[in-house]
Amino acid sequence: MPSRTPVKDTAEYIAIAAPAAQPHLQTLVELITTTLPQATPKIKWHLPFYELGAAYVSVAAYKAHVSLSISADLTPDVLAQAKAAGYATGQKRVNITFDQAVPTELVKAVLSLIA
Structure with a gap:
């Protein structure tokens, strides 16, 4: 996604992502929600975030890749x-x-680092 379009939830973010990114994003979200079922889904900066207290994990789609980011090193x-x-x-x-x-x-x- 060249620019960050406002979205209301993760499903909408995935739906408007580049077709090549969608399966990767879906798989990452499934891994996040099954590995960290207590995480609270949110949209921040037009990206899907999953919060665990002060810790978080997020996913993002770019021109040639997707990224999984966490709050810990x-x-x-x-x-x-x-x-x-x-x-x-x-x-x-x-x-x-x-x-x-x-x-x-x-x-x-990676997810175990914030669990």
Whole structure:
């Protein structure tokens, strides 16, 4: 999504995302809601967020990838796991290009950092 269009919920965000991003976003949201069922879904800055007290996880679609971000720093182990599997990372995020599969175990490891 080149610009952030206001949305009312996660389903609407996924529906207006690029078709290539939609399956990745849906899979990430399913992993978030099943791994962190106590998380409260919200829309902040026109993006889907899931809050656990002061902690959060969010998803976002970009031109060539989707991103999973959390409020905590990724641990060296999680960063190494992501890089070894070919996923780009940042201090608090994992990027998944449209030609990559959503790494279920890696996502669960990331989510465990805020659970």
